[in-house]
Amino acid sequence: MEICEEVVIVGGGIAGLATAVALKRVGVRALVLERSDELRATGAALTLFPNAWRALHALGVAHKLNAIYSSLTKGTVTNLVTGATETIVYADTPDGDKLGVRAVHRKALLEALAEELPSGTIRFSSKLASVKTQTLEGSPNAVLHMEDDTTIKAKVLIGCDGVHSVMAQWLGLVSPVHAGRWSVRSLAIYPEGHGFNQEIQSFLSDGKRAGLVPLNDKEFYWFINYKSSHRGEGAGSDPKLIQKDVIENLAKDYPPIFLDVVRHADLATLTATPLLFRYPWDLIFGNLCKGNVTVAGDAMHPMTPDLGQGGCSALEDAVVLGRHIRNSLLRDGSIRYESVGQVLESYVKERRWRVAGLIAGSYISGWVRQGGSGLLVNFMKMVYYRFLYARVLNASNYDCGDLPAVFSTDSA
Structure with missing residues (x-):
């Protein structure tokens, strides 16, 4: 044809x-x-x-x-090594058209x-x-x-x-080419509501960056990016093993809120992929x-x-x-x-x-x-x-x- x-x-x-x-x-x-x-x-x-x-x-x-x-109102970036936290306010765009920042x-x-x-x-x-x-x-x-x-x-x-x-x-x-880093990403679901504001929370540690981004009152989008050398052994492509690797290895010293979100991950959406550019x-x-x-x-x-x-x-x-x-x-x-x-x-x-x-x-x-x-x-x-x-x-x-x-x- x-x-x-x-x-x-x-x-x-x-x-x-x-x-x-x-x-x-x-x-x-x-x-x-x-x-x-x-x-x-x-x-x-x-x-x-x-x-x-x-x-x-x-x-x-x-x-x-x-x-x-x-719209997301603001974000925080916490350096887990130094303890310093920076706040970023998502203001209206310069021309006043209120386009904002949203996670979808x-x-x-x-x-x-x-x-x-x-x-x-x-x-x-x-x-x-x-x-x-x-x-x-x-x-x-x-x-x-x-x-x-x-x-x-x-x-x-x-x-x-x-x-x-x-x-x-x-x-x-x-x-x-490979950027030398990997990323784990997923949605986290709280059927009864997570109770947090519309704010992005980011965390930095040696060779790693993680974030929590609320989509609505019941769902988060979360990720953790890390150098290839941090990758746990045996995680493969199995979502359950990847989740376990994040909790027990990659983010074991991260704040409880991040680990709780990872535990609420929708495994059907959880992936671990190399970052390419x-x-x-x-x-x-x-x-x-x-x-x-x-x-x-x-x-x-x-x-x-x-x-x-x-x-x-x-x-x-x-x-x-x-x-x-x-x-x-x-x-x-x-x-x-x-x-x-x-x-x-x-x-x-x-x-x-x-x-x-x-x-x-x-x-x-x-x-x-x-x-x-x-x-x-x-x-x-x-x-x-x-x-x-x-x-x-x-x-x-x-x-x-x-x-x-x-x-x-x-x-x-």
């Missing part, structure tokens, strides 16, 4: 669904190919900062999540995006076998061969297929698009979670890409073949330095906070907090812009 589409998106995660919604809002229908048989919610939850809420407003879905999740269920975000798409947009259980390009009518087309023997031709192909992206490999991007210079100098093919989200810019910007930047990608593709449309809503390459290059130009900076900022932030002690580390901490910290935090106030309206039917 052969299918022809204007736009095909490989991957139905945050970046893929958000990009499909952005394209729908500018009048372009996309086909989303998702290899799983349902929406994937790996990671359980994520914290969305003002830049993500601006993108969600542009996509028209922010109101759905605002109605469910309350990953599945709720995916469902909010999927609900905006026409029936049939997402094709589940679609596994990519190979990709090639061919020239039709003087312009390149992407040709996808699926494992079920379906052939799909697309004027525009967007890879949103995650950290281990096949599309990124096809473009020639260097594979992500792509070197910033690979984005600055690498091929982020080729002809009518590009990438977005983790397929483009995998980063460590130290700034909480992985999902936020994926939402930015979607809005920016939608805006640029809108510039290639004819009055009937079809895409001009001859302008596709130029449009994708302009999208890449707008995103390249932004996401390279986020990768660098996230890595440096994690290294400084989890680097332990020593003269070099202490010097880097001083430089970071004196000269870079404010800039890094300000990255979460970025405005990716709006999506232009579709052509009016009575336009000239």
Whole structure:
């Protein structure tokens, strides 16, 4: 069977669904190919900062999540070695639009995006076998061969297929590298309510960083990031063993509240994964698009979670890409073949330095906070907090812009 589409998106995660919604809002229908048989919610939850809420407003879905999740008022960071505690107040954004900081269920975000798409947009259980390009009518087309023997031709192909992206490999991007740290993440459920305020609590110790983020009055999102050398033996991928490893090894000297939250973990959401990232210079100098093919989200810019910007930047990608593709449309809503390459290059130009900076900022932030002690580390901490910290935090106030309206039917 052969299918022809204007736009095909490989991957139905945050970046893929958000990009499909952005394209729908500018009048372009996309086909989303998702290899799983349902929406994937790996990671359980994520914290969305003002830049993500601006993108969600542009996509028209922010109101759905605002109605469910309350803003986080402040956060505390406790150094368990020195005993010092720093308080961070999450104030309104500088322009007074009260975007705030909220933690949301990953599945709720995916469902909010999927609900905006026409029936049939997402094709589940679609596994990519190979990709090639061919020239039709003087312009390149992407040709996808699926494992079920379906052939799909697309004027525009967007890879949103995650950290281990096949599309990124096809473009020639260097594979992500191990950051030297692991992360355990999960939801914790208190059926009778946990009784704590809407405040983030973070804990730092030698080579480790942990956090508690309330989603509502009954659920926490918790994590602990640690150097590979801290990893307990025998935990493997068994959630019960991972939970035991955290309680008895990784966080054995942590405050009782953290350990209690870990004990309330929903084991179905508990994962232990290595932290991967792509070197910033690979984005600055690498091929982020080729002809009518590009990438977005983790397929483009995998980063460590130290700034909480992985999902936020994926939402930015979607809005920016939608805006640029809108510039290639004819009055009937079809895409001009001859302008596709130029449009994708302009999208890449707008995103390249932004996401390279986020990768660098996230890595440096994690290294400084989890680097332990020593003269070099202490010097880097001083430089970071004196000269870079404010800039890094300000990255979460970025405005990716709006999506232009579709052509009016009575336009000239």
